[in-house]
Amino acid sequence: MAKITIKDVARHAGVQPSTVSRAINNHPNILPETKARILNTIQELGYVPDRAAKNFRTGKTRSISVILPITGSDFYNRLLNSIDETLEEYEYDAGVYPLLSERRLSRYQDPSALPYHTDGLVFASLNPNHLYENLFSIQGLPAVVLDISTPNFDNVTINNELGGYLAGMHLQERPAETFVINVEELFDTPFTSGVFAQRVKGFQKAQQEAGLRFEEDQLYTSAFTMRSVRETARLLLQERKGKINVFTTCDFFAYGLIEEVRLAGLTLGDDVRIVGFDDEPQAQDLGLTTLHQPVEEMGHTLAQMLMERIENPDLPVRSVQFEPILKVRSTT
Amino acid sequence: MAKITIKDVARHAGVQPSTVSRAINNHPNILPETKARILNTIQELGYVPDRAAKNFRTGKTRSISVILPITGSDFYNRLLNSIDETLEEYEYDAGVYPLLSERRLSRYQDPSALPYHTDGLVFASLNPNHLYENLFSIQGLPAVVLDISTPNFDNVTINNELGGYLAGMHLQERPAETFVINVEELFDTPFTSGVFAQRVKGFQKAQQEAGLRFEEDQLYTSAFTMRSVRETARLLLQERKGKINVFTTCDFFAYGLIEEVRLAGLTLGDDVRIVGFDDEPQAQDLGLTTLHQPVEEMGHTLAQMLMERIENPDLPVRSVQFEPILKVRSTT
DNA sequence: TTGAAAGCGCTAACAT
DNA sequence: ATGTTAGCGCTTTCAA
Numbered sequence: 091m092a093k094i095t096i097k098d099v100a101r102h103a104g105v106q107p108s109t110v111s112r113a114i115n116n117h118p119n120i121l122p123e124t125k126a127r128i129l130n131t132i133q134e135l136g137y138v139p140d141r142a143a144k145n146f147r148t149g150k151t152r153s154i155s156v157i158l159p160i161t162g163s164d165f166y167n168r169l170l171n172s173i174d175e176t177l178e179e180y181e182y183d184a185g186v187y188p189l190l191s192e193r194r195l196s197r198y199q200d201p202s203a204l205p206y207h208t209d210g211l212v213f214a215s216l217n218p219n220h221l222y223e224n225l226f227s228i229q230g231l232p233a234v235v236l237d238i239s240t241p242n243f244d245n246v247t248i249n250n251e252l253g254g255y256l257a258g259m260h261l262q263e264r265p266a267e268t269f270v271i272n273v274e275e276l277f278d279t280p281f282t283s284g285v286f287a288q289r290v291k292g293f294q295k296a297q298q299e300a301g302l303r304f305e306e307d308q309l310y311t312s313a314f315t316m317r318s319v320r321e322t323a324r325l326l327l328q329e330r331k332g333k334i335n336v337f338t339t340c341d342f343f344a345y346g347l348i349e350e351v352r353l354a355g356l357t358l359g360d361d362v363r364i365v366g367f368d369d370e371p372q373a374q375d376l377g378l379t380t381l382h383q384p385v386e387e388m389g390h391t392l393a394q395m396l397m398e399r400i401e402n403p404d405l406p407v408r409s410v411q412f413e414p415i416l417k418v419r420s421t422t
Numbered sequence: 423m424a425k426i427t428i429k430d431v432a433r434h435a436g437v438q439p440s441t442v443s444r445a446i447n448n449h450p451n452i453l454p455e456t457k458a459r460i461l462n463t464i465q466e467l468g469y470v471p472d473r474a475a476k477n478f479r480t481g482k483t484r485s486i487s488v489i490l491p492i493t494g495s496d497f498y499n500r501l502l503n504s505i506d507e508t509l510e511e512y513e514y515d516a517g518v519y520p521l522l523s524e525r526r527l528s529r530y531q532d533p534s535a536l537p538y539h540t541d542g543l544v545f546a547s548l549n550p551n552h553l554y555e556n557l558f559s560i561q562g563l564p565a566v567v568l569d570i571s572t573p574n575f576d577n578v579t580i581n582n583e584l585g586g587y588l589a590g591m592h593l594q595e596r597p598a599e600t601f602v603i604n605v606e607e608l609f610d611t612p613f614t615s616g617v618f619a620q621r622v623k624g625f626q627k628a629q630q631e632a633g634l635r636f637e638e639d640q641l642y643t644s645a646f647t648m649r650s651v652r653e654t655a656r657l658l659l660q661e662r663k664g665k666i667n668v669f670t671t672c673d674f675f676a677y678g679l680i681e682e683v684r685l686a687g688l689t690l691g692d693d694v695r696i697v698g699f700d701d702e703p704q705a706q707d708l709g710l711t712t713l714h715q716p717v718e719e720m721g722h723t724l725a726q727m728l729m730e731r732i733e734n735p736d737l738p739v740r741s742v743q744f745e746p747i748l749k750v751r752s753t754t
Numbered sequence: 755t756t757g758a759a760a761g762c763g764c765t766a767a768c769a770t
Numbered sequence: 771a772t773g774t775t776a777g778c779g780c781t782t783t784c785a786a
Contacts, residue, residue, distance in 0.1 A: 106757050120755070193506065475765095
């Protein structure tokens, strides 16, 4: 059986292809009864518009690509969900492109790669200026960036420095030896968003303002695996002298620390006070004091900005910053 | 500035559009020097082929869609990576479509939804026969299924029952009261792949063959959150009488159990022996005995099958099953 | 309100 | 080996 096209529908409904097109695209100038008849015929024949033809003809795909580091955190799931929600209002769809390997990254240097075959791009925690050997790949494609303040792209960020500052201020309520567990940030990779460094910077600022010291020996680093986190936490707990305060630059690090605190027979919220960052669902389960990010608002704003830029590419570059909120729970 | 098309390149290089097309598509019948000249011109002009036009003209997108439940586990990352690897040989690309919400699922009922605008589909741990109100959405689109043996689609599975059986046999080496922690499987959702039930079934078989009892009171269930896992593990440990054997139907459950074993001051591998399932990186870190899945081979096979079916849609339905391998470590 | 016709950019069959 | 030409399915002017 041959493919059913708009011509077949037209013939069966006794109209011209252009009228069928008007019927399926909610064009105003069409008689309701004509439209109804055509829609009926479409049902009968099981006609499905050829998206490739439509994309080609209109020069629009009504879809965008979300490019992100390896996926799966609660943060990215919520982000994608909220982007989806906003896109739906515009009848747009999103495809997800996790940068899981070097191979993928190098393939995406090619401007005709799949992700760029859409009307716009979201870069989540990724800096397009570092991702590409040159920006030719995404020439003229509307793009918005999450987590990184770029001068040449619309961007949505959270005030990470303020988050670190709030963590610092809060921990100062109970004076004690103070530590930070941060991620081992690799320099000069396309995956360096800089958010963690900003969190530490804000924390440092709070310490300085209070006349408290913050030296290298107070800063521990860990890789992004539970094993590494546990080792780091164990080391930190061994080297402590009395009661301590710890700021972990993400909740994930706090989980490992909490385990080690329990294993060491210490009391959470007293011997060891902890502030995390992200407010993942598990943070609430564990009673972890942490900095909440308004992920949904960020996603909505991001998607909204992209839609606006697709509609009007000449808009000036916009930058929106959200503020984290300290959620005080039982670990402090 | 107007868009640069194949015509512009042709004019600049002093050839016809069809020759340019031959140059960029590695057509055999073209003089190497002509090809070189054209490729030069393309560089100069910064010509990028219009993918929409090409898709339209050829009726192929040279891309596939991977549809999966919420992403992020090590399993899915490795799977996507291995699919990518195989696709590269065919010069195909993959877009990822996580089913993060009910909204997405219902949007994807529409045959003209974004994921179907490709040459083929991979369903990972998802049964297309349950996903769709009717299969019209994916009419005629080549599709392969991971984790579920479907009569109407090519599929790649792992012998989960054998995995459970091996776990059971292995734990029997040290006679003790025996338990299983399984996921609370929700019935009749599109997300029910049935793999967990099969693991339990295989375990049960091992028990029966050895003349050992396996009753309801030995089966614990947990939700897929660390909180729930911990609670379940605590309950199990409280109710035990002496030394015990535990089969957790995924590694994630074993992590929580291991923590609770430590907290309770019990000895792993003696008081409590554990076998997990999946062999995630953390399993190795923790010394967890577990069932290894050959994820990469599965991904390669899946992608290979899909490419073959795209090339030849009339192939009979094929089914490939892999076998899990027991990795014995220190928890048993 | 509907019809007629052109054409988006590319590839492929056929001609040379 | 290259040129010529038709046309993929759709939307969008323009005309009626």
